[in-house]
Amino acid sequence: MGPVFAVVLVFVGCCSNVVFLELLVRDFPGCGNIVTFAQFVFIALEGFIFETNFGRKKPAIPISNYVIMVTMFFTVSVINNYALNFNIAMPLHMIFRSGSLIANMILGIIILKKRYSASKYLSIALVSAGIFICTIMSAKQVVSAAAEHWNVSNEGSEDQGFYAFMHWLIGIAMLTFALLMSARMGIFQETLYKKYGKHSKEALFYNHCLPLPGFLLLSTNIYSHCVLFNQSTPVLIPGVELSVPIMWIYLLINVITQYVCIRGVFILTTECASLTVTLVVTLRKFLSLIFSIIYFQNPFTTWHWVGTAVVFVGTLLYTEVWSSVWAALRGPDAKEKKAE
Structure with missing residues (x-):
C-alpha cells in the first residue's frame, strides 16, 4: 500500500502542481517569488507543528550545516521560479531541469572524484544533446516571436528581437546556475547524511523555515x-458564498499540491529503491510536459519532441532501467547460468 500510495501522491501532486504553476505564470510571469514564498511558509508551518513539535525537538544535524544547505536551497528555488520571467516557456523549463543528471555527474567527478561506467557517460551525452536541441529551438522561437510582435517591416524590430533573445539568454543562464547549485546541494546533503544519518523530514523543515527572512529582500515584488x-x-466559492480572486485560488492549490508532491517523493524514497524513485519522477516529468503542451497549447516543434525523447532515453539509460527490464524478461534462468 505504501509504494502505490506514494506513486499516486507523486503523480497527482506533482503533475497538478505544474498545471497550477503554469496557470499563475501565464497571467503573471513574474509571480515566481510569491509562489516560492507561499510554498515555503506552508511547508515550514507544517514542519514546525509536526516535525519539531512546536520547536521542542532539537535537530539531529547542527544548525550551522543547515544554514549552508538552506542558502543553496533558497537560491535554487528563487532562481528557478524567477527564470520564468525571462521568456522561458514552461516545457523548456521542465526539460532543462531534467538535466540535473548532467550537473550531478560533473560535480560528482570534480568534488567527490567519482568515476562512472561508459553507459553513464553515454546517457549524460544524450541528455545534454536533448537539452541542447530543445534550447536551440526555443531560442529561434523567442527571436521569431519578438520579430512578429514588433513587425519585421518596422524600424528597430531587429533590435527588439535581439533584446528578446538576450532577455531569454539571461533566463537560460539562471536555469543553468540553479541546476549546478542544486547538484552541489545534493552532494552536500549526501555528505551530511553519511555523517549524521538520514533526516529527510527535518531537512525539509529547516530548508523551508530558515530562508523565510530572506524573502524580506523580495518583499516589494511579493x-x-x-x-x-x-x-x-x-x-464565487460554492457553499460559502464567498468571492475570492481566482489567482489566490490557483496559488492555494499550487501550495497544497507542492506539499503533496514533496510528501509523495519522501514516502517513495523510504519505501522504494532509488531506481524506482528516479523512474517515477522521470515519468511524472514526461506526463507534466505532455499535459503542458496539449492543454496550454505551448509551441512545440518536431525538434522539441526529438530533444525531449533524447532527454528521457538518456535519463532511463542512466538509471539502468533498460538492463533491469532485460534482466526481468530473461528470467531466473539467466541468473542460474551466471551462478554456475
Whole structure:
C-alpha cells in the first residue's frame, strides 16, 4: 500500500502542481517569488507543528550545516521560479531541469572524484544533446516571436528581437546556475547524511523555515503581486458564498499540491529503491510536459519532441532501467547460468 500510495501522491501532486504553476505564470510571469514564498511558509508551518513539535525537538544535524544547505536551497528555488520571467516557456523549463543528471555527474567527478561506467557517460551525452536541441529551438522561437510582435517591416524590430533573445539568454543562464547549485546541494546533503544519518523530514523543515527572512529582500515584488492577485477575476466559492480572486485560488492549490508532491517523493524514497524513485519522477516529468503542451497549447516543434525523447532515453539509460527490464524478461534462468 505504501509504494502505490506514494506513486499516486507523486503523480497527482506533482503533475497538478505544474498545471497550477503554469496557470499563475501565464497571467503573471513574474509571480515566481510569491509562489516560492507561499510554498515555503506552508511547508515550514507544517514542519514546525509536526516535525519539531512546536520547536521542542532539537535537530539531529547542527544548525550551522543547515544554514549552508538552506542558502543553496533558497537560491535554487528563487532562481528557478524567477527564470520564468525571462521568456522561458514552461516545457523548456521542465526539460532543462531534467538535466540535473548532467550537473550531478560533473560535480560528482570534480568534488567527490567519482568515476562512472561508459553507459553513464553515454546517457549524460544524450541528455545534454536533448537539452541542447530543445534550447536551440526555443531560442529561434523567442527571436521569431519578438520579430512578429514588433513587425519585421518596422524600424528597430531587429533590435527588439535581439533584446528578446538576450532577455531569454539571461533566463537560460539562471536555469543553468540553479541546476549546478542544486547538484552541489545534493552532494552536500549526501555528505551530511553519511555523517549524521538520514533526516529527510527535518531537512525539509529547516530548508523551508530558515530562508523565510530572506524573502524580506523580495518583499516589494511579493507585495506588488499580492495587489495584482487581488485584482484578478473573482470566483464565487460554492457553499460559502464567498468571492475570492481566482489567482489566490490557483496559488492555494499550487501550495497544497507542492506539499503533496514533496510528501509523495519522501514516502517513495523510504519505501522504494532509488531506481524506482528516479523512474517515477522521470515519468511524472514526461506526463507534466505532455499535459503542458496539449492543454496550454505551448509551441512545440518536431525538434522539441526529438530533444525531449533524447532527454528521457538518456535519463532511463542512466538509471539502468533498460538492463533491469532485460534482466526481468530473461528470467531466473539467466541468473542460474551466471551462478554456475
